[in-house]
Amino acid sequence: MKILEYDVLVVGGGIAGGESALNLANIGYKVLLVEKELSIGGKMILLSKVFPTLDCAACITTPKVSEIARHPNITVFTGAEPLKITKKGEHNFEAIVLQKPRYVDVDACTGCQLCEEACPVSVTDEYQFGLAGRKAAYIPFSIASPRAAAIDIENCILCGACERVCPPDCIDFTQTEEKLLVKIKSVITATGFQLFDPLKIPRYNYDKAKNVITSMQMERELAPTRPFNTVLRPGDGKMPDNIAYVLCTGSRDKSVGNPICSQVCCMYSIKQAQLLLGALPMADVTIYYLHIRAFGKGFNEFYAQAQDMGVEFVKGKVGKITEKENGNLMLRYEDIEAGVVKEAEHDMVVLSVGVLPNRGIDEVFDNKKLQLDPFHFINQTDILASPSKTSIDGVFVAGTASGPMDIPDSILSGGAASAETTSYLRKEDSK
């Protein structure tokens, strides 16, 4: 097994892990950043704009991502994950990292996309959240880092068309999985979050009613690299003019096993509502909410701005969504202020899905227990004095791996984790 040595292993190449890696690299530590997806940048790189400033998400993420990718002190592995992390002693960890084959030599690939053109296969594009297709030889998305092709081997027919057209001959179907032994002094877990799967609430008809989409799908529809030519209904291509948002889909809901607030849905829904009014000036947007939690800097003003723009806010819990023959949707909801059950028709419904932990990182730790909190996020054992500390000395947590939080807080958390890691490493250096 190949043996590699670094100062810090960062698990997860989203914005929190990326921020931690950059800070540590800038002060001279050697960092290995391991990302399970084919690109770093996490969820943020796929967003349209960010609240409350309405800055373009890609414009903030891409320079950071390229700084990470080009930093001499950072090594990035994409399509890789740690299988086992063992604490051998203070400042002494060993990790087994699995590098999955991409079937493309990333360093040689120029990102020309000729393989994409040549590939005859079309499958659902997970980076467009199922709204359009992609090829089996593909660049994950246009601003991916590394901007290199990959082969989706599960859906590949092994016709060889891609390798016949590849100018630098960088496609290589002989690649296999590789396990690497990595020696490090410290670990940062920045494993991020996953979105709630609305199929768990059958009353909302997410699979059957084609014009019920998730907020992440709407995010893609609003992004510059969107799957459609504009915001359209996936069910029939109609430009919607009466859109509803259902807040707390999968959050603050004991019946689906997630009683906590996801912290970001109110604000991203308000943001999307404002963007929709820009994209579709004739459209009505209604947000069905339980409470609007606009707690951050500039958030309440952002909420007021949406109200001024004409977004309608209805304090109501949506019980059921049914599809009409024309693809429109009937929302049955409790109007909380009036205390009555009402019905309303919309031509598109966006489910503001909540934030859930990415599971499994605790099982990677071999001889020490990485404690989780009751909601399966990584437990911060000293949340007030040392918020990045976990139950294992020398293992720190960054970003949404510790709980739902927005982008500024994730960056702050990434910064905190890098500072606490530095302090842990310096303790050794000063010995």
Next chain:
Amino acid sequence: MEVEKGKTAKYLKTKRPVPKEVTEQLKHFTKTKKLLLNALKEGDKTVPQLAEALNLPKDEVMFQLMSLLKYGFVETGEIDDMDEYYYYKIKSNGKDKS
């Protein structure tokens, strides 16, 4: 074993058979693509018009059509008189040869 560059797919095919679902999926896509492009060759159409002409579900037409838009076979035309549905048309300089 040294495998010649540019012919590695053939090598993997001997080790890893292609699942039937994958070839079925390819057949389905190729067939739908042909149907959609032929229908559009007769004239620009909206998603509901294509669905009616080809007797396919509208969401299926939308998904495949948006994929063809991405792959460079199709482009967006004008919106209809009711400002509801866009017309789609064959892209004149479509590069994709697949």
